[in-house]
Amino acid sequence: MRTRPEELINSPLSWLADSGPDDDIAISTRIRLARNFSGTPFPIAGNQEALLQVRDLSLDAIRQSESMLDPMEFDLPALNEVEKQLLLERRLISREMLTPNAAACLVADRDESLAAMINEEDHLRIQALSPGFQLKTVWDRINQFDDALSRRIPYAFDARLGFLTSCPSNLGTGMRASVMLHLPGLAMSGQIAAVKQATGKLGLAIRGFYGEGSDNFGNLYQISNQSTLGESEMQIIDRLSSIVSQIIIHEKKSRNFLLENKQSYLLNHVGRAYGILRHGYLISSEEALNSLSALRLGVDMGMFSSVDIHTVNELFLHVQPAHLQLRAGRELSSEERDTERATLIRETLKAKRGR
Amino acid sequence: MLCDICHKNTATIHIQEIVGSEKKTLHLCQECATRKAQEDSSFQALNLAEVLYNISSQLNAEKKQETADQEHSGIFCSTCGWDYEGFRKTGRLGCPDCYHAFYDTLKSAIGAMHRGTTHTGKVPGVSQGKAPKRAPMDKAILKRELEKLQNLLNAAVAGEEFERAAILRDKINELKEQLKGEEDHADQA
Ligand SMILES: [Zn+2]
Ligand SMILES: [Zn+2]
Numbered sequence: 001m002r003t004r005p006e007e008l009i010n011s012p013l014s015w016l017a018d019s020g021p022d023d024d025i026a027i028s029t030r031i032r033l034a035r036n037f038s039g040t041p042f043p044i045a046g047n048q049e050a051l052l053q054v055r056d057l058s059l060d061a062i063r064q065s066e067s068m069l070d071p072m073e074f075d076l077p078a079l080n081e082v083e084k085q086l087l088l089e090r091r092l093i094s095r096e097m098l099t100p101n102a103a104a105c106l107v108a109d110r111d112e113s114l115a116a117m118i119n120e121e122d123h124l125r126i127q128a129l130s131p132g133f134q135l136k137t138v139w140d141r142i143n144q145f146d147d148a149l150s151r152r153i154p155y156a157f158d159a160r161l162g163f164l165t166s167c168p169s170n171l172g173t174g175m176r177a178s179v180m181l182h183l184p185g186l187a188m189s190g191q192i193a194a195v196k197q198a199t200g201k202l203g204l205a206i207r208g209f210y211g212e213g214s215d216n217f218g219n220l221y222q223i224s225n226q227s228t229l230g231e232s233e234m235q236i237i238d239r240l241s242s243i244v245s246q247i248i249i250h251e252k253k254s255r256n257f258l259l260e261n262k263q264s265y266l267l268n269h270v271g272r273a274y275g276i277l278r279h280g281y282l283i284s285s286e287e288a289l290n291s292l293s294a295l296r297l298g299v300d301m302g303m304f305s306s307v308d309i310h311t312v313n314e315l316f317l318h319v320q321p322a323h324l325q326l327r328a329g330r331e332l333s334s335e336e337r338d339t340e341r342a343t344l345i346r347e348t349l350k351a352k353r354g355r
Numbered sequence: 356m357l358c359d360i361c362h363k364n365t366a367t368i369h370i371q372e373i374v375g376s377e378k379k380t381l382h383l384c385q386e387c388a389t390r391k392a393q394e395d396s397s398f399q400a401l402n403l404a405e406v407l408y409n410i411s412s413q414l415n416a417e418k419k420q421e422t423a424d425q426e427h428s429g430i431f432c433s434t435c436g437w438d439y440e441g442f443r444k445t446g447r448l449g450c451p452d453c454y455h456a457f458y459d460t461l462k463s464a465i466g467a468m469h470r471g472t473t474h475t476g477k478v479p480g481v482s483q484g485k486a487p488k489r490a491p492m493d494k495a496i497l498k499r500e501l502e503k504l505q506n507l508l509n510a511a512v513a514g515e516e517f518e519r520a521a522i523l524r525d526k527i528n529e530l531k532e533q534l535k536g537e538e539d540h541a542d543q544a
Contacts, residue, residue: 038451041435045449121447143477150479156451161465162474164451168461169468173476203470230471 003072005083006326014111016313020132024300027180031142032127034165034174038156042166043119051103058118065148070110085322172229184219184297185254218289270298283342288319356429358384432456
């Protein structure tokens with residue numbers, strides 16, 4: 001019944017490996033809903049017995065809903081740190097789930113397009129993830145899953161405040177919708193700060209995908225709604241959609257501007273990155289992410305016919321520490337990781353070249 | 356919650372005054388309230404709340420934030436035991452019922468966090484697009500809710516927290532209306 005995390009390493013993630021609308025710039029779309037059991041303390045205040053009951057009832061509800069084709073279940077207390085880190089790198093769990101909690105559990109569909117975290121900050125955090133920019137499709141998916149669960153779970157709900165969540169910042173819809181964007185053009189032309197300002201004014205947040213302080217790693221950004229109360233899900237999604245469309249247009253303009261006006265700069269940037277990835281023997285995480293970003297830009301702009309963006313997308317995932325370590329089958333020091341990382345990238349690109 | 360004068364005993368007497376648009380609360384233990392009444396000769400003649408308000412306003416002027424914290428510090432959720440301290444430390448609540456207990460405390464923060472204060476999105480069990488203004492809670496849930504509010508109201512009255520009691524009474528009447536509505540609706544169906 002239980003799945004081991006290392007089984008996941010070679011299993012393709014739908015949201016990285018498949019094609020989706022605007023996936024040259026928008027890597028993936030995710031919608032997450034926070035839900036809780038009525039009359040039951042939230043995980044922060046709940047006793048273990050109550051939380052174990054929440055876990056079992058949730059697992060039953062998810063199984064009975066038959067919303068997942070091939071569900072995998074992970075009992076978090078049974079996993080070691082690297083295994084949990086792997087799930088984090090795959091966006092199946094949040095940082096909150098890394099802290100020990102006897103009742104924490106994860107259920108994910110085999111293609112990882114649908115998942116449920118049990119006993120995270122809230123009793124339930126369900127998410128749907130798809131490749132490209134497709135908020136409405138992803139909403140339909142998570143909405144159906146939510147409906148199916150709501151027929152089996154008595155949700156904590158208030159007519160005025162909506163879905164009741166452990167943190168008041170998630171009240172109302174309990175919905176966090178986000179799009180992961182690859183923005184090398186805006187980054188190279190120094191426009192990220194302006195984009196941040198504009199999105200902030202509209203109640204949206206844009207931040208570096210690899211967290212605070214690593215803003216520019218891989219030029220990957222996540223844009224999401226901040227407010228969850230006072231607007232319907234569709235209103236939030238529509239506003240987010242229109243802003244993401246605008247950012248995509250500006251990213252394309254920036255890329256075209258670079259191609260027309262700074263062609264040798266652009267070619268140099270992409271070419272050097274490819275050289276490092278194809279021939280390097282030691283590559284740090286930061287260098288890998290930034291070089292992969294440049295390669296992805298080159299692929300998007302038709303400079304490499306032998307490499308496709310899905311290969312680059314998957315490399316973004318596989319160069320991360322837990323993926324490298326579980327692939328190697330042991331813990332690796334930082335330098336060993338740099339060697340393994342370079343080898344993995346070299347061999348992946350070499351295989352593509354041979355085709 | 357501790358007494359505002361001796362800071363030792365539990366405050367059992369709560370005096371609330373609305374001055375202008377500001378709400379002031381003074382929490383006293385039985386002892387200090389009695390002593391205050393004996394020491395202050397004009398006490399008998401004056402409105403108790405007014406006298407005590409003068410003391411509390413001095414406190415407020417000195418440490419407004421601390422007083423605000425103190426004002427909230429007695430609030431706790433009767434379902435899960437979560438208190439204001441827990442909320443302040445973590446930014447989180449203990450259980451769904453905490454939103455009843457902490458609503459007044461949270462109201463302005465919720466307004467600042469979100470683009471609105473009232474849920475207009477999906478309602479569990481109702482398909483999207485024809486969501487009614489109010490949640491069509493089933494009768495059992497409404498009744499359970501009513502019972503809980505009635506208990507909170509009794510506690511508020513016993514603790515002489517009359518302002519809180521008034522809010523609870525409004526909420527109870529609102530729910531009773533809703534319950535009646537649901538029943539009418541069920542009869543028609
Ligand atoms: Zn006292
Ligand atoms: Zn509570």
